Amino acid sequence: MKRLFALLALLALTGARDPILVPEISQHKVEVQQGFRGADLLLFGAILTPEGTRAGQDYDIVVVLKGPTRSIVLREKQRIAGIWVNADNTEFRSAPTFFAVASSRPIRQIVDDKTAAIYELGLPWLQLSPIGSFDPTDQARFSAGLVDLMRRGGLYFENNHGVTVNEQVLYQARIALPSNVQTGTYTAETFAITKGRVVASAISRVEVQKQGFDRLIELFAQNNGFLYGLVAVAISVAMGFLAGRLFALV
Amino acid sequence: MDVYLPIANLSVNGLVIVALGALTGILSGMFGVGGGFLTTPLMIFYGIPPTVAAASAASQVTGASVSGVLAHSRRAGVDYQMGAVMVAGGIIGTVMGAGIFRLLQELGQIDVVINVLYVLLLGGIGGIMARESWQALKAQRTGVPVPARKRRHHPMVASLPLRWRFYRSGLYISPLAPLILGIFTGILTMLMGIGGGFVLVPAMLYILGMSAGVVVGTSLFQILFVTMATTMMHAMTTKAVDVVLALLLLIGSVSGAQIGAQLAQKIPAERLRFILAALVLIIALRLALGLGWRPDEIYTVAPL
Numbered sequence: 126m127k128r129l130f131a132l133l134a135l136l137a138l139t140g141a142r143d144p145i146l147v148p149e150i151s152q153h154k155v156e157v158q159q160g161f162r163g164a165d166l167l168l169f170g171a172i173l174t175p176e177g178t179r180a181g182q183d184y185d186i187v188v189v190l191k192g193p194t195r196s197i198v199l200r201e202k203q204r205i206a207g208i209w210v211n212a213d214n215t216e217f218r219s220a221p222t223f224f225a226v227a228s229s230r231p232i233r234q235i236v237d238d239k240t241a242a243i244y245e246l247g248l249p250w251l252q253l254s255p256i257g258s259f260d261p262t263d264q265a266r267f268s269a270g271l272v273d274l275m276r277r278g279g280l281y282f283e284n285n286h287g288v289t290v291n292e293q294v295l296y297q298a299r300i301a302l303p304s305n306v307q308t309g310t311y312t313a314e315t316f317a318i319t320k321g322r323v324v325a326s327a328i329s330r331v332e333v334q335k336q337g338f339d340r341l342i343e344l345f346a347q348n349n350g351f352l353y354g355l356v357a358v359a360i361s362v363a364m365g366f367l368a369g370r371l372f373a374l375v
Numbered sequence: 376m377d378v379y380l381p382i383a384n385l386s387v388n389g390l391v392i393v394a395l396g397a398l399t400g401i402l403s404g405m406f407g408v409g410g411g412f413l414t415t416p417l418m419i420f421y422g423i424p425p426t427v428a429a430a431s432a433a434s435q436v437t438g439a440s441v442s443g444v445l446a447h448s449r450r451a452g453v454d455y456q457m458g459a460v461m462v463a464g465g466i467i468g469t470v471m472g473a474g475i476f477r478l479l480q481e482l483g484q485i486d487v488v489i490n491v492l493y494v495l496l497l498g499g500i501g502g503i504m505a506r507e508s509w510q511a512l513k514a515q516r517t518g519v520p521v522p523a524r525k526r527r528h529h530p531m532v533a534s535l536p537l538r539w540r541f542y543r544s545g546l547y548i549s550p551l552a553p554l555i556l557g558i559f560t561g562i563l564t565m566l567m568g569i570g571g572g573f574v575l576v577p578a579m580l581y582i583l584g585m586s587a588g589v590v591v592g593t594s595l596f597q598i599l600f601v602t603m604a605t606t607m608m609h610a611m612t613t614k615a616v617d618v619v620l621a622l623l624l625l626i627g628s629v630s631g632a633q634i635g636a637q638l639a640q641k642i643p644a645e646r647l648r649f650i651l652a653a654l655v656l657i658i659a660l661r662l663a664l665g666l667g668w669r670p671d672e673i674y675t676v677a678p679l
Contacts (some may be wrong), residue, residue, distance in 0.1 A: 161379045161531035162386055200483045201676075208491075208666040211483040216679055218660035270674035304379070305422075339381035346382055346614050354610025357618050358603045361434040361625060365441025368629030 142237025144180050146327040147171045148315045153329075155302060156336040163304045165330065166190070168227075169297035171236050172290075172317050173336045180293050184298040186236045186288045192223025192280075192333075193309030196256075198273050215267045218254040223280050224306040227298040237320050244316060244323060247283055248272050279303045297323065308333045379396075382617035383427040389623055391421065396435060396624035400631020401440045403572075405639045406651045411436050412493065412567070412658070413476070414495035414624065425486070430609035430616045433477055433564065433602040435624040439632045442600040446636075447592030454589045458596040460550045461557035461575075465601035468561015469608050476566055480677070487666075489567055492664045496563075499657035500573055508649035515645065545586045557597065564598075565604050572598055575653070 151167035168188050174180045197220045203212035228235065229307055232247045251272065255264055275281035280303065287368040288298040296315075317325040335343055344352045378389035399414045411432050418428035447453050451645055479485040560571035575594040579585045585593070610616045611626035639647060 157379065159379050160377060163379055196675045198483070198675065198679050200675050201673075202670055202673050203553040204667075204669075208487070209668075209670050210487045211675070214483055220676075267674075271676070274672065274674050274676065291622070305384060307384065307593075335381065339379060342381040342618060344398055346610070346616065346618075350611040350614055351607070354616065357434050357606050357610060357616050357621055358437065360440050360618065360622060361437035361603075361606070363624040364622075364629050365438035365632075368438075369442030369445055372630075372633035 141209050143324045144174055144182075144184070144254065144317060146315055146317050146325045148171065148313070148327045148329050150313060150329050150331055153301050153331055155306075155331060155333045157306075157308060158336040158339045161304055163306075164302045166284055166300045166302060166313075167297060167350070168313055168315065168329075170315065170327075171294050172177060172296065172325070173294070179292070181293060182319060183293060184290065184296075184324075185230055185243075186290055186298070187226065187232065187235065187318060188288060188298045188300070188317045189245065189298050189314045189316075190223070190227075190311060190331075191314070191355040192307055194219040194221050195258070196220070196305075199267055201267070201270065213263075215263070216256040217267075217271070220253050220271065221251070222280075222309070223302070223311065224251065224275070225282050225284075225300045227284045227300055229286070229288040229296070230292055231285040232283075235318050236323075242322065244314075246325075248276070248281055248317070278305070280305070283325060304331070306333055308331045308335055326342050378619060378623065380423070380427075380617050380620050382615060383423050385422065386424070387620075391419075391652055392620065392623040393627040395421075396550065396627025397631035397634075398607075399435070400439055400628035400629075400633075401635035402654075403436075403499045403636070403664050404632035404635020404637075405642075405647065406635075412497065412573070415567070416452075418620075422532065424597060424615075426613055427620065429567075429608075430613055431620045431624065433605040434608070434621040435628045437599060437606065438603040439628045439671040440602070442629065442632060443595040443636075444499070444592065444599050447595060451543070452589050452592030453596050454541055455586070455596070456539075456583070456592045457541045457543070457546075457553055457589075458600075461593070461597040461667075462600040464554040464557020465561035465564070465597055466604045467554075468558040468563075469565045469604045470561075472562040472565025472605075472614055474607050475562065482587065483677070486675075487586045489664055490662055492563070492567060494659055494666065495661035496574060496661070500577060500654050501644075501659055504556065504648055505652035505656060508652055511645040512649060514612075520529040530640045541585075542671050543586075543589050546584065551630065556583070560597070561604070562596050564601050565608065565618060571601070 133256050148168065148170035152164070155164045168190070172180055172184050173360065194317060198214055198216050200211040200214040202209045207303055226247050232241055236246065241247060245252055251268065253271065259321060272281055272293070288296055290296045310332055313329050315327050316323050334340070376389040377386050379386045395414060396418055397410070402413065414435060415428050418432065419425050437484065444453065479488055486667045503596045537549050537551065538547055539550045540547050556575070560575050562573060563571050572594055573595065576590055579590045579594060580587065606616060
């Protein structure tokens with residue numbers, strides 16, 4: 126609260142004209158472990174004038190939560206000689222593992238296509254950075270294919286009415302992380318938009334980490350494959366042996 | 376019962392996985408086949424990433440074969456010498472299989488190749504088994520016994536150089552024959568996540584001509600060690616073995632295997648073989664149709 130006040134005071138003194146956004150997330154750390162069934166993130170905050178008072182103006186708020194990106198190959202099946210085989214593929218350098226957009230109104234009513242593309246305000250404007258020179262129509266087809274796949278997997282989604290703004294000051298959005306999220310740093314970018322112009326934006330981060338037993342298992346498998354394999358084999362043999370013995374008694 | 380799988384990165388219903396293990400365990404106990412040919416596709420269908428599914432399925436087959444090998448060794452049903460040669464071949468096969476797996480993955484054709492292999496193998500072996508067991512069933516009903524098949528190995532086996540005596544199998548053949556057979560099943564195990572039992576048993580009977588009493592035990596012995604090698608191979612290369620997933624499968628499959636073994640004693644052997652043949656053919660048919668049907672997912676993602 127003190128820092129917030131200092132920030133507001135500073136902004137008041139410098140006399141910046143655009144409003145400021147003060148974002149916050151209900152949790153900055155999501156712990157993935159046994160019993161993890163997904164997490165419900167509450168992204169909230171306030172829009173203030175540089176003086177720290179109510180802006181007294183209607184704003185649209187868009188919240189974009191983006192998971193760690195990865196380089197992928199996307200393959201496309203086509204029917205060749207009667208059977209479906211992977212016939213075509215493309216590579217994307219920065220496909221997010223998770224992408225969710227919540228906005229107070231449908232994006233197309235808030236901004237034009239150009240602005241939406243600059244700030245990646247929705248799935249149609251996702252920047253996947255295809256590798257190599259590439260035909261635009263093919264690229265569009267592949268991008269649409271990836272978005273559709275991820276959307277049905279519950280990892281990409283848009284909520285046109287996911288943000289509520291109260292009294293022109295407070296906003297809040299709820300974004301649910303499913304249980305199959307990748308671990309890593311998630312960035313939540315909040316945009317305040319008025320008259321088709323982004324007037325303020327702010328970034329906050331969420332760490333999604335494996336904890337406890339599951340983190341140990343992951344590290345073990347990654348760093349010491351040989352021993353990990355031996356343990357897996359030992360478990361299998363012991364279980365088989367045990368079952369044989371137990372059922373022999375019955 | 377929600378269980379989080381740390382390597383597969385998702386939460387599953389543990390009871391569903393245990394049930395899946397039990398289903399394949401029962402099959403394995405009843406018919407002496409690994410049942411891996413069912414587990415892997417069903418797990419993928421449930422949403423587990425294909426690599427993790429294939430890598431973790433092998434450990435389930437290990438567990439199910441342990442009790443089988445113990446039971447067979449008690450009544451001298453394992454030819455250890457023959458088994459050792461086939462295990463050696465199997466380990467060479469898993470190394471080769473890992474290479475082929477990576478090559479096909481890079482080409483993006485791994486799933487098509489796996490499906491075509493499944494159709495050919497299941498269709499071929501299912502067909503042979505169905506014919507044999509049908510003849511046996513018919514002979515039983517009419518009372519005319521099927522003329523006993525002369526147990527002889529394939530002429531190709533006889534032409535191989537170097538001969539060893541395999542006492543328990545009642546054979547004097549080149550060790551290269553079981554070695555090559557071992558290599559072949561090793562490759563299959565690595566590629567398809569199956570134990571290879573349903574390939575091995577007929578091959579040992581009809582190509583090598585081993586005596587029937589040691590066929591199932593020796594095949595289980597080979598499968599036991601080859602699936603161990605496969606698990607090690609995956610743990611070191613793909614790093615996709617999920618112990619939590621394997622544990623859940625094992626709970627189901629080891630108990631299922633015991634139940635299956637008891638069921639098997641209540642059903643006549645010929646009928647059992649015929650049921651298995653029908654099951655294998657149905658799966659082969661479904662997979663064959665699946666190759667031509669429009670798949671659920673046109674696009675697939677693989678890490679670069």
